[in-house]
Amino acid sequence: MRKLLISTVIAATAATGAVAQAPSDVAKARRAFYTLVGYEMATLGGMAQGKIDYDAETASQSAKDILTLTGYHTADLYVPGTSNEDLPGETRAKAAIWSDMAGVQEKGMAFYQAVVELNDVAGTGLDALRPAVGKLGGTCKACHDDYRAADF
Numbered sequence: 001m002r003k004l005l006i007s008t009v010i011a012a013t014a015a016t017g018a019v020a021q022a023p024s025d026v027a028k029a030r031r032a033f034y035t036l037v038g039y040e041m042a043t044l045g046g047m048a049q050g051k052i053d054y055d056a057e058t059a060s061q062s063a064k065d066i067l068t069l070t071g072y073h074t075a076d077l078y079v080p081g082t083s084n085e086d087l088p089g090e091t092r093a094k095a096a097i098w099s100d101m102a103g104v105q106e107k108g109m110a111f112y113q114a115v116v117e118l119n120d121v122a123g124t125g126l127d128a129l130r131p132a133v134g135k136l137g138g139t140c141k142a143c144h145d146d147y148r149a150a151d152f
């Protein structure tokens, strides 16, 4: 949790702009990061919904991969000047992210907490996996509702 807090705090103060990446590349990397999160979540969601047979090892691995992704220094992905107003057609990240970093941080913490809880139970059976995946999915949606545009 502390790591996530620190990286989000840095994101909030990154306006001084120490990152030399082109804005388009930042947006591309951000989307790639969330693509990976979504990729693992698709496996877990498929099992929770009965579209994929439950497998303890696969579920554990996917949960662990998402946990690993939460260790990523996401401040690098939230560089100012990379919202959908700055880069129309390239990103769905709303400008609200940069005006409400505390809110993003709150959503990020709920997400992280749900990932930790999921990791505790992912390998223990479908009955435990289902609600944990549901809870995690709710934290994805909560952030997307406020900070991700529906369209490009």
Ligand code: HEC
Binding pocket: 027, 030, 031, 032, 034, 035, 037, 038, 039, 041, 090, 091, 092, 093, 094, 104, 107, 108, 111, 136, 137, 139, 140, 141, 143, 144, 147, 148
């Ligand atoms: C703290 C906020 C936050 C949380 C939590 C979050 N996301 Fe996102 N997600 C975003 C933002 C912002 C974008 C838009 C990125 C862009 O377009 O630059 C995004 C984009 C995506 C994308 C689209 C990537 C693309 O190709 O453009 C997927 C898939 C995704 N998220 C899945 C998830 C899943 C699954 C979870 C939960 C397990 C999750 N996200 C949790 C903020 C969040």
